Amino acid sequence: MTMEPNQDLPPARLESPQPLLTTEIDQRGAEGLVRPTPVGPSASLFAYPWAQGRDVATPPLVVLGLIGSIVLITISFFLGGWFGTIMLLIGTIVALGLSLQVLAPQLKEYFANLLTGNAPLFLAGTALFAGLVGGLKLVGVDRPIAVWYAQANWNALGALGEVFGALGQIMIAVIAVYVAWRQYVISKDLTIQQNTITQQQTIDAYFQGVSELVIDDEGLLEDWPQERAIAEGRTAAILASVDALGRAKVLRFLSRARLLSPLKRDQRLGRPILDGQGGYAEDRLYGVRVIDLGIMLAGADLSKTDLRWSDLSDANLIRSNISDCELVKANLARTILVSATLRNSDINGARFFYGKVETASPRSRVEPPDYRTGAHTGAVVENTDFTNVEDLSEEQRQYICAWGGTKTRATVPGGCGDIPNKLGR
Structure with missing residues (x-):
C-alpha cells in the first residue's frame, strides 16, 4: 500500500527516508504531525526518555568516553598518589565535558519550558515570598521578631503544646465513640432488615400451610373440624410471634380469603355452600368460620x-x-x-x-x-x-x-x- 507524502512536513524529512520506520504522534507538537522514529539496528541503545519520539541518539564515541571517564574516576579512588590524581583529573574533565555536551540541548529545552505552563506561577509565588521577606527586613520588622524569638518562654509554649495534645486525644476519643455509635446504628438497621425478611418468610409459609390445609385438590374449600382446629392453632401462633405489620398482613389475607367470615354450611356434612355468584354464601346467624379469632x-x-x-x-x-x-x-x-x-x-x-x-x-x-x-x-x-x-x-x-x-x-x-x-x- 502506497502512502502519499504529507505536504505539511519539511522537505528534508521527505527526502531522507529511514529504514524500518514506525510512526507515532508527537505529543508536544501543536499541529499533531506524524513524525517517524527509527527502529532496528541503526537506532542507538541510549535514547533520551524525555525525547518523546524525536530522532535523538548519542554518538558511540561519546558513550565510550562517558563510560571511560566513570572507570577512570572509580580507579583513581583506589590508587591514590600522584598517578591517581592525574587519572582523577583526566576522568573529571572528560566526564564534565561529555556530559555537558549531551545534556546541553535538553537543559536548554528545559529552561525554555519554564516560560510556559505552571512553572512561571511557581516562580512568581517564590519571588513574592522572597520579596515580602526582603520588604519586612527593609522596614525593620525582622528585629522585633528576633527579639521575641530570643525572649520567648519556650517552656510555656511546650505546656501549651501538651494542652493541644490532650485536646487532640480527646477529639480522637470523641471520633472513636462516634464511629462506634455509627457501627451500632448500621448493625441495628441490618438486624431490623434481617428480622423483617425472616418474618415475611414465616408469614408466607403460614399462608401456604393454611391454604393447603383447607383447600382440596379441586381448589374448593373443604375444612373438617380437625382442620379448622389446626388452622386456628397456626393462626394463634403466628399472631403471637409477629409485630403489628405482620398481624395486619395475616388479618388482611384471612379476611379477603373469607376464612374469618361465618359461612353457610350443609347441615349434614358441614361443607360451605356456594352462593351462586362465584363465592360462598354468608350466614351471620348460624354460619361457621374457618378460623375464629x-x-x-x-x-x-x-x-x-x-x-x-x-x-x-x-x-x-x-x-x-x-x-x-x-x-x-x-x-x-x-x-x-x-x-x-x-x-x-x-x-x-x-x-x-x-x-x-x-x-x-x-x-x-x-x-x-x-x-x-x-x-x-x-x-x-x-x-x-x-x-x-x-x-x-x-x-x-x-x-x-x-x-x-x-x-x-x-x-x-x-x-x-x-x-x-x-x-x-
Whole structure:
C-alpha cells in the first residue's frame, strides 16, 4: 500500500527516508504531525526518555568516553598518589565535558519550558515570598521578631503544646465513640432488615400451610373440624410471634380469603355452600368460620397498620391498640373494643352494627343477635378512645355516643351533647 507524502512536513524529512520506520504522534507538537522514529539496528541503545519520539541518539564515541571517564574516576579512588590524581583529573574533565555536551540541548529545552505552563506561577509565588521577606527586613520588622524569638518562654509554649495534645486525644476519643455509635446504628438497621425478611418468610409459609390445609385438590374449600382446629392453632401462633405489620398482613389475607367470615354450611356434612355468584354464601346467624379469632387479638398492638376491608366481627379486641390505622370498610360488628384505642384512625365506612342506629345495640352474652333490627349486633365500645378519628359518620357518632359510656363520649369528635347515654354509666 502506497502512502502519499504529507505536504505539511519539511522537505528534508521527505527526502531522507529511514529504514524500518514506525510512526507515532508527537505529543508536544501543536499541529499533531506524524513524525517517524527509527527502529532496528541503526537506532542507538541510549535514547533520551524525555525525547518523546524525536530522532535523538548519542554518538558511540561519546558513550565510550562517558563510560571511560566513570572507570577512570572509580580507579583513581583506589590508587591514590600522584598517578591517581592525574587519572582523577583526566576522568573529571572528560566526564564534565561529555556530559555537558549531551545534556546541553535538553537543559536548554528545559529552561525554555519554564516560560510556559505552571512553572512561571511557581516562580512568581517564590519571588513574592522572597520579596515580602526582603520588604519586612527593609522596614525593620525582622528585629522585633528576633527579639521575641530570643525572649520567648519556650517552656510555656511546650505546656501549651501538651494542652493541644490532650485536646487532640480527646477529639480522637470523641471520633472513636462516634464511629462506634455509627457501627451500632448500621448493625441495628441490618438486624431490623434481617428480622423483617425472616418474618415475611414465616408469614408466607403460614399462608401456604393454611391454604393447603383447607383447600382440596379441586381448589374448593373443604375444612373438617380437625382442620379448622389446626388452622386456628397456626393462626394463634403466628399472631403471637409477629409485630403489628405482620398481624395486619395475616388479618388482611384471612379476611379477603373469607376464612374469618361465618359461612353457610350443609347441615349434614358441614361443607360451605356456594352462593351462586362465584363465592360462598354468608350466614351471620348460624354460619361457621374457618378460623375464629376469639381472644387471639386481646391486648394486641395493631397501631399504624392497614386493616381496610378486614373482618374483625365477633373478635375480642379488649385493651388493643388500633390507633393510626386504616379501618376503611372494616367490619367491627359485635367486636369487643372495651378500653381499646382508636386514636387518629380512619373509620370511613367501618361497620359497628347491623340494622338501624335507632334499634341497634351492643352484643349480649345471653341474647342472640337480630341482624334485621340490629339488636345485639353492635360493637362494645365502652371506655374506648375515639380521639381525632377521621371520617366519622353521623350514624357512627350516634351509636358510639349512645352506647360508649361517659369516658367514650368525651373522646368522640364533635361531642355527644345532643345524644342520650343509653349505657347509663
